[in-house]
Amino acid sequence: MLKATDECGARVSTGGAAMFPLSVDGLRFEDRGRVLLDGVTLALDGVRRTVVIGPNGAGKSLLLRVLHGLIRPTAGRVTWAGQPAAPELHARQALVFQRPTLLRRSALDNLVFVLGHLPRTERRDRARELLASAKLAHVAETPARLLSGGEQQRLAIARALARSPDVLFLDEPSASLDPASTHLIEEMILASHADGAKIILVTHDMGQARRISDDVVFMAAGRVAETADSATFFARPTSAEAKAYLAGHLVL
């Protein structure tokens, strides 16, 4: 299933209803008395690459899971083009976890697994295409869990892209990977964006945040401290938290 795109690279038709704007309103999440998300409110369009940054424990990964519908918030709403989350909207999203969960099968079969929507005869061919795009063609028959960390994460991204999602969530996809693997992963993310997917990326890597982001959402202590376009954010952060965070990283 190929997707039609217009000249701007925006998706014209995926056969489904509009998903954007993605609105997050007063999101709150509590766990055993601790407030982990506190009044998160956001509006995201479907085109720009959004990067969520902030210190450890800021609630970035949690926010991603709530947006993707893996975790139900204590209070607040997530709506897609005004509609609440629904299975048909969920099916058009994919999430790449920080630590890839790969099935106990070959690399190829990990991809075949998510291609159930294709006719049986086409699945392996499509899986091989996806492997090639992740530069993994040479390890097609290798058990996925024997691949290197970088290869495993590329496989996980290829799997996320297998169903051509309209929204690609990534939770620190290149944490603990070497620069070459990180570069390959960023290429895949950008290619997916060029193919029309909305990118929402959580990262600690400021270099990656600068390379990927059109917009930055800066979180601290469960709150959105600042949202800005990338150039503005990195040149002139306005919130005290973001200034301190960026300064800390510059010192390092």
Added chain:
Amino acid sequence: MTDFSSIFSLALGLVASGDGELYSIIGLSLRVTLTAVAIGCVVGLPLGAFLAVVRFPGNAALTALLNAFMGLPPVVVGLAVYLMLSRAGPLGVLGLLYTPTAMIIAQAVLVTPLIAALARQSLADLHIEYDELFRSLGLSTRAKIATLIWDGRYSLTTAALAGFGRAIAEVGAVIIVGGNIEHVTRVMTTAIALETSKGDLALALALGLILISISLAVNAGVLGLNRTARRLAYA
């Protein structure tokens, strides 16, 4: 001691001679037990996977029940199946009592809870690992169960093996519902019990040796399989 060694060599001679009666007993034992374990797997593995995947109010109670049934006394299972299949019982019209089919039923009842309980344990661990991925992919319960069983296939061999070990070695259930009829329902364990009581220790010992050898061979096979699986990071 000379007695024992002469019995032992007699037993080895029996095994080597290809004695027809001996081998028909072994064949029936394997047929009954393998069929029962196959039924136990077909029922027990999805049941175990279901309990590992789906949260529902009775889950904990059902799991506790299965765990308790892991240790069902074979004679009690034999008695229950006997009552079901006896002429006056609800399934009496089928005329299955004292047939290999009755023995298969009894052993299947014996091993299904064991296989289901062990499968639930190992698949629950796997499910913790896969849960977020499954939900991210929006898999149905059916697809989750199938995926867990396939990806847990090597660790599930251990559950099947436990079922095999329990079934091939038990005597209480098969002797009650099978009746230990020569050439019809006589299996290794019932024959050992009978021959020992008759004093034919050579045949009993020969059967015992074979029983242990089969268990060892099956265990070694499963061990080898699981080693391969670990090497491939599939276990």
